Amino acid sequence: MGVDELSFEQLVDSHYESLYRFALSLTRREADALDITQQTFYRWATKGGQLRNFTKVKSWLFTTLHREFLAIRRHEGRYPHLEISEVGEEKLAPAPFSVANKIDGESLIQALYQIDELYRVPLVLFYLENHSYRDIAEVLDLPAGTVMSRLSRGKELLRQVISQGITSGKIVSLRTADTQGLP
Amino acid sequence: MNTQEAKFILQAYRPGGEDANDPQFAEALQQVKNDPELAKWFAEQTAFDSAMSRALQQVMPPDQLRENILAGGRVTSPAFWSRRAVWWAMAASFVLLLSLGTFWLNSMRFAVYMDKMAAASANSQDHVDAKISDLGQIQAWLADRGVETNFILPIALSGLPTTGCRILDWHGHKISMICYMLEGPRHVDLYVAEKSDFMFPPPDKLHFGKINDLITAGWSRNDKVYVMIGQGDEVFFRKYLEPENVARAKLEAEHSAHYGAISCYSTIAGNDAFVTCDVTMRTLDRVMGMGWTAGSFPPQ
Numbered sequence: 493m494g495v496d497e498l499s500f501e502q503l504v505d506s507h508y509e510s511l512y513r514f515a516l517s518l519t520r521r522e523a524d525a526l527d528i529t530q531q532t533f534y535r536w537a538t539k540g541g542q543l544r545n546f547t548k549v550k551s552w553l554f555t556t557l558h559r560e561f562l563a564i565r566r567h568e569g570r571y572p573h574l575e576i577s578e579v580g581e582e583k584l585a586p587a588p589f590s591v592a593n594k595i596d597g598e599s600l601i602q603a604l605y606q607i608d609e610l611y612r613v614p615l616v617l618f619y620l621e622n623h624s625y626r627d628i629a630e631v632l633d634l635p636a637g638t639v640m641s642r643l644s645r646g647k648e649l650l651r652q653v654i655s656q657g658i659t660s661g662k663i664v665s666l667r668t669a670d671t672q673g674l675p
Numbered sequence: 676m677n678t679q680e681a682k683f684i685l686q687a688y689r690p691g692g693e694d695a696n697d698p699q700f701a702e703a704l705q706q707v708k709n710d711p712e713l714a715k716w717f718a719e720q721t722a723f724d725s726a727m728s729r730a731l732q733q734v735m736p737p738d739q740l741r742e743n744i745l746a747g748g749r750v751t752s753p754a755f756w757s758r759r760a761v762w763w764a765m766a767a768s769f770v771l772l773l774s775l776g777t778f779w780l781n782s783m784r785f786a787v788y789m790d791k792m793a794a795a796s797a798n799s800q801d802h803v804d805a806k807i808s809d810l811g812q813i814q815a816w817l818a819d820r821g822v823e824t825n826f827i828l829p830i831a832l833s834g835l836p837t838t839g840c841r842i843l844d845w846h847g848h849k850i851s852m853i854c855y856m857l858e859g860p861r862h863v864d865l866y867v868a869e870k871s872d873f874m875f876p877p878p879d880k881l882h883f884g885k886i887n888d889l890i891t892a893g894w895s896r897n898d899k900v901y902v903m904i905g906q907g908d909e910v911f912f913r914k915y916l917e918p919e920n921v922a923r924a925k926l927e928a929e930h931s932a933h934y935g936a937i938s939c940y941s942t943i944a945g946n947d948a949f950v951t952c953d954v955t956m957r958t959l960d961r962v963m964g965m966g967w968t969a970g971s972f973p974p975q
Contacts, residue, residue: 513734600731621728644682
């Protein structure tokens with residue numbers, strides 16, 4: 493299928509959920525995530541037709557959404573870049589891998605918010621699963637090695653945050669049924 | 676690759692196995708098979724990643740998002756779903772450009788140029804910018820005004836007095852006009868332009884036309900385009916415009932008669948001209964003595 497044959501509805505159905513999750517991880521607010529997701533599809537409606545390679549549609553959408561986010565933050569002073577480096581410096585013991593099974597979507601988002609955006613953005617793209625590290629490098633315009641490095645550090649931070657959340661009782665398992673059968 | 680390096684690389688390996696064929700991971704994955712400790716870590720890491728991915732998938736957008744996006748798409752200037760409209764617009768633009776281009780080419784056509792020059796010839800008011808009777812002075816006057824004067828006039832015209840000259844504009848290019856009052860008297864203007872001024876300049880060969888009651892003649896020579904417009908007819912124009920070598924051949928024929936030829940006549944083949952003379956042997960001896968050669972007239 494080429495870009496020409498791709499209907500707008502098909503495009504929305506394929507990507508709007510992932511884009512929303514990515515937007516929510518960036519903006520921290522549902523209203524802003526909705527706004528920025530719609531803005532991304534608006535951009536596609538006005539400029540996406542210039543794209544000739546169907547395989548680049550997903551990358552184009554995520555890149556555009558990320559740029560929209562950066563542009564809004566730059567122009568409106570929204571979404572302050574919070575430094576959460578103290579999480580890493582506290583040297584919390586990483587959560588056991590099994591603990592991860594107790595986390596639900598909302599808790600994960602809350603945990604991700606506590607991670608510096610530098611690591612959070614590639615991490616979310618990675619966990620959306622439809623992005624390889626090469627895709628992430630393209631979306632964020634970073635060298636592949638940098639993406640690997642940030643994924644490694646981001647995962648380490650995420651495990652620490654989850655461990656901290658569980659310790660403080662902030663993270664609870666809401667979907668224990670989903671975790672059955674996992675190692 | 677040590678274990679730490681393998682872990683670093685495998686952190687970027689997606690838990691669903693989508694990266695299994697990526698050569699970047701090949702060595703690290705191979706090491707997983709050979710290192711039980713690394714294999715244990717990798718299994719846990721993959722499980723952690725899978726759990727995170729599943730948790731993230733639980734985050735669902737509000738119900739209205741999809742409909743809002745689709746509704747927004749309907750009122751947004753469409754891109755790909757109305758590409759046909761874009762192509763129509765592009766096609767229309769192309770046709771417009773083509774029309775403008777054709778119009779421009781037409782306006783640059785030599786026939787249009789002839790019409791413009793004929794109108795200038797028919798205009799008796801301020802017909803010339805400078806009333807000069809000598810061709811040399813005309814060339815100097817034109818040169819002072821930035822006009823190239825390395826044109827070659829027909830030999831029959833080159834020695835005749837002029838009545839003046841003018842510089843005309845043709846799409847930003849300077850055109851020289853030299854005005855003559857030939858026998859009759861008949862008013863004739865000669866226009867000289869650069870060949871590069873025209874998309875389709877006239878051929879070298881002389882060709883005639885008529886615009887209203889004026890005769891036109893056009894030809895190219897070297898890098899110049901010449902047009903003569905005036906009163907008279909084709910025979911009258913030919914008298915002044917035949918190629919230089921033809922005119923010279925005729926002159927030579929006349930000269931030959933002076934040297935005792937019984938009869939001389941010129942023949943024209945394309946742009947080449949020949950003089951053929953019937954002469955007596957005595958006359959032939961005389962002209963051979965002047966450098967002529969039998970069978971090669973006019974003299975080279």
